[in-house]
Each structure stands twice: as C-alpha cells, then as structure tokens.
Amino acid sequence: MSKLKIAELFYSIQGEGRYMGVPSVFLRTFGCNFKCAGFGMPRGQLSTEVDAIAQIADKFKVYEELPLVSTGCDSYASWDPRFKDLSPMLTTDAIAERICEIIPHGKWRDEHLVITGGEPLLGWQRAYPDLLSHPKMTGLREITFETNGTQALTPEFAQYLKDWQWGHKDDFTREITFSVSAKLPCSGEKWEDAIRPEIVKSYQDIGANVYLKFVIATEQDFADAECAISAFRTGGFRGHVYLMPVGGVESVYALNNRRVADLAMKNGLRYSDRLQVPLFKNEWGT
Numbered sequence: 001m002s003k004l005k006i007a008e009l010f011y012s013i014q015g016e017g018r019y020m021g022v023p024s025v026f027l028r029t030f031g032c033n034f035k036c037a038g039f040g041m042p043r044g045q046l047s048t049e050v051d052a053i054a055q056i057a058d059k060f061k062v063y064e065e066l067p068l069v070s071t072g073c074d075s076y077a078s079w080d081p082r083f084k085d086l087s088p089m090l091t092t093d094a095i096a097e098r099i100c101e102i103i104p105h106g107k108w109r110d111e112h113l114v115i116t117g118g119e120p121l122l123g124w125q126r127a128y129p130d131l132l133s134h135p136k137m138t139g140l141r142e143i144t145f146e147t148n149g150t151q152a153l154t155p156e157f158a159q160y161l162k163d164w165q166w167g168h169k170d171d172f173t174r175e176i177t178f179s180v181s182a183k184l185p186c187s188g189e190k191w192e193d194a195i196r197p198e199i200v201k202s203y204q205d206i207g208a209n210v211y212l213k214f215v216i217a218t219e220q221d222f223a224d225a226e227c228a229i230s231a232f233r234t235g236g237f238r239g240h241v242y243l244m245p246v247g248g249v250e251s252v253y254a255l256n257n258r259r260v261a262d263l264a265m266k267n268g269l270r271y272s273d274r275l276q277v278p279l280f281k282n283e284w285g286t
C-alpha cells in the first residue's frame with residue numbers, strides 16, 4: 001500500500017479556475033520545487049514573512065493555528081521543511097477512508113477531487129494510482145491537478161491517467177484537468193525554470209483538459225503573462241487562459257479583482273476569481 005505526506009485534506013468549494021463553485025475534496029500534498037517568495041513584494045525583493053513564523057513553529061500543533069501571510073507563497077506550510085511535522089504520512093487506505101468521512105453522503109456523487117500542493121506532481125505520482133483505484137474512490141468522475149507546470153509525468157503515471165479517463169466501463173464520463181499556475185517573474189522564480197511549454201504540452205498529449213492560470217498584480221505581470229502565453233502557444237498549448245488577481249488576504253484581493261477582471265475582458269482572456277477569499281477569508285482548510 002502506498003503512502004502520501006498530506007499537508008491538508010478537506011472539503012470545500014473550488015474557488016478558482018474552471019471548476020469555480022464546484023464542491024470539491026482538496027488533497028494537498030507536502031513538498032514543492034519552488035518558494036515563490038517574490039509574491040506581493042517589490043520586484044527583485046523576496047518575502048521573509050514566513051521566517052518570523054518559522055521561529056515559533058513549535059507553537060503550532062495544527063494547520064488551522066498558522067498565521068496567514070500577505071507576501072510570498074500563501075500555502076507555505078505545505079512545502080517549507082520547518083513546518084513538515086504538521087503534515088502526516090498517511091496510507092492511501094487512510095486517505096480514502098477520510099475522504100468518505102468528509103464528503104456529504106459518504107461516497108462520491110458530483111464532487112470533484114483537487115490534488116494540489118505544494119507541487120503535487122513531484123514524487124507522489126507513484127502513489128496516486130493506489131489512491132484513485134481504491135474501492136472507496138468509485139464514483140469519482142473529475143480530478144484536477146493544480147500544478148506549477150514544471151514536472152513531467154512518469155510514463156507509468158501518464159498511462160495510468162489515460163486508462164483512468166478513457167478505459168473504464170462507467171456510464172458517465174471521466175475527466176482529468178491540469179490547472180497550470182505557471183509562475184511569472186513576480187513570484188521570484190526564474191523564467192527558464194518556471195515557463196516549461198514542453199511539459200505543459202505533455203499533459204495535453206494524454207488527452208487531459210489543460211488550462212493556464214496567471215496570478216496578476218501589475219501591468220508588468222500582465223506583460224510577462226503575454227510573453228508566457230506566447231511561449232506556451234508556440235510550444236503547442238491549445239487550452240484556455242485565466243487571469244487571477246493576486247491576494248491571499250481580502251484587503252489585497254479587493255484592490256486587484258476588478259482591475260484584473262477588466263484586463264481579462266479587454267484581452268479576450270478568462271477571469272478567475274478566488275472565491276475562497278471573500279467566502280472563507282482563505283483560512284486553512286478552505
């Protein structure tokens with residue numbers, strides 16, 4: 001039986017992207033290849049907000065007690081090793097059991113599964129088939145991987161996903177989506193590490209629905225997004241593109257949402273809200 005290190009497992013409403021508003025189980029795996037310390041900072045500077053929290057990390061016994069941050073990665077505890085003890089290693093059996101406890105009817109109906117992070121396509125790819133093929137996952141019809149778009153699928157997992165989506169006998173369709181939040185320079189990550197058209201194209205090649213989602217704070221971010229879109233299109237990407245306002249806390253989100261919606265309309269792109277911010281204040285577990 002496989003195991004996964006799980007930062008969070010909760011039931012909520014998807015607040016972003018294609019499935020906005022859909023009741024969803026969120027499985028947040030531990031670990032990320034990026035830090036994204038540039039979010040919310042003047043260009044070229046990196047946030048140290050989490051360092052102050054890390055100094056008193058022992059004080060926090062559960063995720064819900066951790067402070068929210070307004071700069072850097074808003075899910076910092078899902079990858080920062082200083083908070084790793086808050087993320088238990090669970091068997092796929094235990095995860096499937098827990099999912100049945102948190103969905104309303106004890107079994108999958110119209111809920112959607114979001115596998116997120118951190119970066120969920122790191123080494124955990126080897127464990128997902130055990131989870132997705134678990135008897136308690138019967139009835140699941142839609143899965144989204146929320147990824148930064150830098151991790152290739154292993155050949156084994158790519159084949160598993162193709163079989164999961166197309167090789168079943170259910171009387172309903174199944175769909176796999178990759179929500180690719182490619183990181184622009186405002187994240188503090190390097191362009192050549194973050195913008196990987198060949199990887200994103202490979203998700204599309206297994207027959208999945210793939211879309212791009214860019215976090216926008218400034219005109220410069222939008223100019224960077226346009227360059228990235230062009231690179232992805234040149235690399236064969238055919239999916240939709242969403243612009244989403246920066247803002248893991250309400251005050252920042254409220255300054256940006258209308259402006260980013262206007263930018264999306266003006267440029268014929270899709271707007272993604274962050275419903276979890278106005279609805280739930282983006283607290284852990286939402």
Ligand code: SF4
Nearest residue numbers: 032034035036073118
């Ligand atoms: S890729 Fe996502 S989870 Fe990883 S550091 Fe950046 S914002 Fe955080």
